[in-house]
Amino acid sequence: MVISKRPVVTIKGGCSCSMPGVWRAVAHNEGAVVIYHSPKACGHVTREMNLGGYYRSVARREFVPRQYMAPLVVSGLKEEHSIFGGAEQLRQCIGYVVTRYKPAYIVIANSCVAGVIGDDVQAVAYEAGQEWKIPVMSVPCSGFLDGEYYAGFYHTGRALADRFMFPRPAMENTVTLLGDRGGPGGPDVQEMKGLLQYFGLKAHCHFPGYASLEEIQRVPASALCVPLGGRAEAFSWMRRLASDLEEMFGVPFLDHDCPVGWQGTKTWLKNMGKLLGRKSQVLLAEKEQEQRLRQQVVKSRAKIRAARVVLCIGRPLLHFQPDWVFELLAYTGVSLDGIILLRGLTGQQRDAMRRELQNNTEAPVFDQREGAAVLETADLVVTTHELAEDTKRQLFLPVLSPVGVGGLVLVMQKLARLAERPARRGGIIYGW
Amino acid sequence: MKKVAFYGKGGIGKSTTAANVSAALAEKGHLVCQIGCDPKNDSTRLLLGKACAQTVLDMVRQNGDEVTTEQVVHTGFAGVKCVEAGGPEPGVGCAGRGIIVALEKLKLLQAITDEHFVLYDVLGDVVCGGFAVPIREGYATDIYIVSSGELMSLYAANNIAKGVARFSGRGRARLGGIIGNSRNIANERELLCEFAEKLNTRLVAFIPHDRSVQQAEIRRKTVIELAPHSRQADVYRRLADYIVENTALTVPTPMSLAELEELSLTYGD
Ligand SMILES: Nc1ncnc2c1ncn2[C@@H]1O[C@H](COP(=O)(O)OP(=O)(O)O)[C@@H](O)[C@H]1O
Ligand SMILES: [Mg+2]
Numbered sequence: 081m082v083i084s085k086r087p088v089v090t091i092k093g094g095c096s097c098s099m100p101g102v103w104r105a106v107a108h109n110e111g112a113v114v115i116y117h118s119p120k121a122c123g124h125v126t127r128e129m130n131l132g133g134y135y136r137s138v139a140r141r142e143f144v145p146r147q148y149m150a151p152l153v154v155s156g157l158k159e160e161h162s163i164f165g166g167a168e169q170l171r172q173c174i175g176y177v178v179t180r181y182k183p184a185y186i187v188i189a190n191s192c193v194a195g196v197i198g199d200d201v202q203a204v205a206y207e208a209g210q211e212w213k214i215p216v217m218s219v220p221c222s223g224f225l226d227g228e229y230y231a232g233f234y235h236t237g238r239a240l241a242d243r244f245m246f247p248r249p250a251m252e253n254t255v256t257l258l259g260d261r262g263g264p265g266g267p268d269v270q271e272m273k274g275l276l277q278y279f280g281l282k283a284h285c286h287f288p289g290y291a292s293l294e295e296i297q298r299v300p301a302s303a304l305c306v307p308l309g310g311r312a313e314a315f316s317w318m319r320r321l322a323s324d325l326e327e328m329f330g331v332p333f334l335d336h337d338c339p340v341g342w343q344g345t346k347t348w349l350k351n352m353g354k355l356l357g358r359k360s361q362v363l364l365a366e367k368e369q370e371q372r373l374r375q376q377v378v379k380s381r382a383k384i385r386a387a388r389v390v391l392c393i394g395r396p397l398l399h400f401q402p403d404w405v406f407e408l409l410a411y412t413g414v415s416l417d418g419i420i421l422l423r424g425l426t427g428q429q430r431d432a433m434r435r436e437l438q439n440n441t442e443a444p445v446f447d448q449r450e451g452a453a454v455l456e457t458a459d460l461v462v463t464t465h466e467l468a469e470d471t472k473r474q475l476f477l478p479v480l481s482p483v484g485v486g487g488l489v490l491v492m493q494k495l496a497r498l499a500e501r502p503a504r505r506g507g508i509i510y511g512w
Numbered sequence: 513m514k515k516v517a518f519y520g521k522g523g524i525g526k527s528t529t530a531a532n533v534s535a536a537l538a539e540k541g542h543l544v545c546q547i548g549c550d551p552k553n554d555s556t557r558l559l560l561g562k563a564c565a566q567t568v569l570d571m572v573r574q575n576g577d578e579v580t581t582e583q584v585v586h587t588g589f590a591g592v593k594c595v596e597a598g599g600p601e602p603g604v605g606c607a608g609r610g611i612i613v614a615l616e617k618l619k620l621l622q623a624i625t626d627e628h629f630v631l632y633d634v635l636g637d638v639v640c641g642g643f644a645v646p647i648r649e650g651y652a653t654d655i656y657i658v659s660s661g662e663l664m665s666l667y668a669a670n671n672i673a674k675g676v677a678r679f680s681g682r683g684r685a686r687l688g689g690i691i692g693n694s695r696n697i698a699n700e701r702e703l704l705c706e707f708a709e710k711l712n713t714r715l716v717a718f719i720p721h722d723r724s725v726q727q728a729e730i731r732r733k734t735v736i737e738l739a740p741h742s743r744q745a746d747v748y749r750r751l752a753d754y755i756v757e758n759t760a761l762t763v764p765t766p767m768s769l770a771e772l773e774e775l776s777l778t779y780g781d
Pocket of ligand 1: 520521524525528529694719720721722725726
């Protein structure tokens with residue numbers, strides 16, 4: 081059998097656009113409006129992303145009543161602007177946004193086009209701010225020219241901090257969560273809040289997203305910042321934001337990414353305990369969380385352990401660190417029949433992934449073509465990309481590693497559900 | 513049709529020389545078109561007797577696809593067709609992109625078909641891909657570089673030669689020669705002769721620095737028109753004749769900066 085692959089996410093090795101990052105950073109911030117200083121088509125990427133996010137939350141039966149959604153307006157750069165400059169077009173766009181939406185503030189994301197032709201967006205933003213008497217901020221990244229998703233996200237956070245935050249006395253036991261992870265209503269943040277509770281900490285702000293102006297101004301009063309990344313790349317940017325806030329307002333931060341997997345959760349708890357000097361709470365937390373995990377493992381193990389499982393990886397290490405997947409499979413008693421590196425990976429990414437896999441597993445690793453035989457006999461496929469063969473039962477791994485024991489359990493339950501499906505029916509379950 | 517381009521450092525005298533050469537060719541009865549590829553829009557000023565009011569990009573901007581040949585091709589001295597590509601204000605947008613779009617538009621309009629000579633007057637150094645387009649895309653085949661004996665002018669000329677060499681494998685553009693436009697510096701002619709030789713080409717003219725050029729310029733005229741019997745006019749005519757006849761086109765061999773400096777030092781006083 082030849083595996084054809086329908087990549088749901090394009091694999092581009094660390095190359096993404098900064099504009100959706102800007103958008104995500106303030107998408108649910110009361111009163112914000114985002115302008116893409118870009119050709120019209122750039123808006124489409126974000127629209128798709130948003131629509132996908134919406135369907136995912138519907139699938140998870142998450143209903144967020146009255147969540148603010150920032151209007152996204154595109155300045156509509158055309159060929160003539162690439163020659164004559166797009167500053168005037170942007171000015172008009174800002175004018176439109178101000179009269180139409182009466183925003184509390186405007187964030188401008190720059191496209192590659194604006195970057196290539198060198199529009200002085202900073203100056204336009206400043207002048208517009210003076211003219212309309214509202215904060216207008218421009219983010220210093222230009223599409224995928226000099227940035228990536230998280231760079232846009234970070235720089236937006238930084239711009240909000242520079243503009244709206246002032247030093248305030250710290251409020252005891254308050255935490256600002258830095259990052260996205262689906263916002264306060266999502267399962268990841270709920271999981272996080274549960275862990276914070278062991279230490280008597282309360283998340284009083286989410287930043288830069290999901291925050292009203294009032295909440296943004298409360299960030300400097302936090303006793304602690306906790307970054308929510310989910311993978312190496314995201315964490316490094318969130319860490320940078322955290323360290324900026326520490327420098328600006330003296331708010332310390334936990335220098336550790338989201339707890340991923342059980343080992344990851346234990347380390348996270350330890351680090352937090354050390355930072356706060358609260359060791360006893362660590363022990364309690366560990367005990368309770370381990371119990372929670374064991375209960376689930378017992379339930380799922382029986383359903384999964386006999387299955388022949390193959391793991392398919394089509395994302396580079398930068399975007400997908402597989403260690404938690406091995407941990408999860410180990411708990412369920414599964415030994416992998418094989419690992420298949422999908423075609424989308426470049427030679428370099430393949431080599432890097434092979435090295436990483438050597439540290440984690442003894443399962444044989446195949447390239448896509450060689451892997452066809454193991455795939456043929458597999459009962460369950462755990463994969464980063466949908467495979468076109470819908471006769472196979474597939475678990476589509478979440479794009480971001482799941483947070484804490486809760487996240488691990490969720491994926492485990494899904495794998496168990498998949499194993500219960502009749503083999504010949506195939507089908508896919510989404511891990512997010 | 514002979515397709516010629518003049519390149520050279522800004523302010524070195526490309527437009528003045530090009531306009532006089534166009535005028536000299538037209539005088540002889542050739543059908544000539546001069547295309548200014550410089551956002552300054554002053555390439556054809558001496559031929560039109562005024563600044564060109566309607567550039568290609570202005571018209572594209574105003575009328576989009578509806579642009580007509582009449583809107584962008586203007587008639588100047590002795591029937592020379594005059595076109596200005598146009599471009600952005602200093603410090604905004606991308607002039608190089610503008611050149612690309614303007615030349616594509618002209619091609620699409622098939623505005624220049626019967627001419628014997630098309631003369632592209634292109635801004636400065638080959639500063640970006642846009643300004644290299646006349647060379648790269650085969651709009652021009654005979655490239656002339658206008659230079660004085662000043663180091664910076666030679667430097668720019670050498671860079672242009674690099675551009676021509678780079679694209680020589682790809683199209684038919686070759687170097688026709690160096691046009692010396694004097695700035696009255698020491699041993700200028702000899703220096704330019706050797707410079708040309710080093711670049712594997714020739715010094716095809718040495719135009720004296722002359723008051724008549726300014727006198728004509730302030731009256732918005734070429735020397736050919738204002739002082740047809742002057743010596744300066746004859747210099748331009750000889751250059752025009754040379755360009756008509758020249759078949760000794762070469763792939764240039766650019767120099768290193770050190771060599772260039774060395775050369776300037778040898779001839780300098
Ligand atoms: N041979 C010359 N003698 C005197 N002045 C000259 C001569 N050639 C050019 N100039 C003057 O030099 C200035 C720049 O010339 P121009 O043709 O506009 O340069 P470019 O097109 O290379 O930028 C003009 O004022 C022009 O009159
Ligand atoms: Mg000129």
